[in-house]
Each structure stands twice: as C-alpha cells, then as structure tokens.
Amino acid sequence: MERKTKQRQIIESVIQQEGRPLNPLEILACAKLILPRLGIATVYRTIRLLESEGKLTAVSIPNKGVYYEPTRNVHHHHFHCRVCHKIFEIDCCTEDETQELPGGFLAENHEVIYHGVCKNCHNIKK
Amino acid sequence: MERKTKQRQIIESVIQQEGRPLNPLEILACAKLILPRLGIATVYRTIRLLESEGKLTAVSIPNKGVYYEPTRNVHHHHFHCRVCHKIFEIDCCTEDETQELPGGFLAENHEVIYHGVCKNCHNIKK
DNA sequence: ATAGGTGCAAACAGTTTGCATGTAT
C-alpha cells in the first residue's frame, strides 16, 4: 500500500501551487525550502508516481528538458519565452484530437510548442 | 578555413538520403557502413556544423531525443509513430508564423508533434 | 513489526571536450 509522506505531500503541493510547469531541479529547489534534506532521486521517483496516478503531466521542451504541470483535462499548448525561459500554459486553438493527416497518418494526439516573447519580457524591452 | 573531409561528406549524404529525420546513433550506424572507424563525437561535431550552416534542422521528440533532417524552408510538422517509433515529416496545416496568442504572448515560431499510428503500422495491425 | 520510502552514491545514457595523431589544403 502507498504511503503519504512529507516529501510526497510537499512535492505535490509545490507543483500544484506554482502557476507554470516546473522542471525537476525547480521542484527540488522549492521543496528544499521546506525539507532541506530532500534528494533529487525522491523528486524523480515522486514525479513518476504522480504521473502514473495521472495527477501530473510531462511537457517536453526542445533544448530545455522536461517540465511537469498538474494534469488539466482541457487541451492546451505551451509557450516557451526565449527571454526569461519560463514555460507557460496557453489556452487556445481548438483542434480535433484525432485526425487523419496527409499521407495516411492517424494522429491520436499532438503537441504544440510556441517560442517567442511573453508579455512581461516584451514590455521590459520597450 | 573549413575542410571537406570524408566523414563530413558521408554524414551529410546519409542525412540527405534518408527520407526521415535521424538521430545521432542512426546517423552513426548508417555512416559506419562506409566508414567503420567513424566515432560518435565526429557525428555530433558534424551535426553542429551542418546545423550552424543551416543545412540541418533539429527536431526534438518528447521521450525520444533529438532527430535531424535536411533543412526545408516550408513550414511543416512531424509525426511520431507509436508503433514503429519512426519520425516522419508532415506537410500540412497552414498556420501563421508570427501570431499573438491569448495572454499577450507573441509567438515567433512553434513546433507541432503528432503522435499516433502511421499508415504502414496501421495496415499491419488490421 | 514490517512493507514501503528516503537519501546517498554509484550507474547510466546522451552529449561535449581535451588531447595526441592524422589529413586536406
């Protein structure tokens, strides 16, 4: 049977609280503020656990590694700001979940990653 | 000045000849058929060179690593077959290159990756 | 009491780098 440990509770709440996808090191850093002896292996193990429970979803960002966000059941995309390098969730773009593509490919799902500049960084530059 | 070596010519032609994006180990394996002593470091160095020359484009596939394809100037997407795990290029889906997204994000470019079953694998299963 | 979890260190996979040797110019 599965246990409810301090580390699991804290890791889960860190991911839930933050408003954007976090990578394992970011998760570790936040959680360490509360549990200084926390190890990275526990973060990875807990990520896998939460993922298999469906509570967490991985978001892979080219050249940036894997980020994790609380699972949302609405289809959405991600935005990677090339200035601050944060990852944001984007609500948008109604697209069919399952669709046939040219060449007879049957797409069951897809990922879209936008790269650009977020509002914040765009204002700073002006 | 830059040199035209056997390894560079072979690596480039391997990527040009294959009809789909290849990862560094696939490139090494193909090129080794012709140049058995070729090392993986040379493959990586040549990839970087070709990329910086604009001849090669990287395609990052979640959970699968990075693949490389000859640069094409038409906007296109990729398809990852969950059965054979090959990566294919997909011509499709006219979408604006630069667009403002909800939330004030300015997208300069984006990547779309479809996951599903390719025609081939789909026929085999039937 | 004990099954399951943790932290640490070692192992791994993918990629990069240092260096002595090889080669295109």
Next chain:
DNA sequence: ATACATGCAAACTGTTTGCACCTAT
C-alpha cells in the same frame, strides 16, 4: 607545413538504481 579534423577516452548533465537506514501504517 600547418591549421584544422578525427578518434578515443574522460568529463558532464540529466535521470535511474542499489542499498542501508528510516518511518507510516
């Protein structure tokens, strides 16, 4: 001749695993 490229091994980064110790049940 020499600047640049290669192959090999070592280093590095991100992730996983083995194991002795710890803890929720």
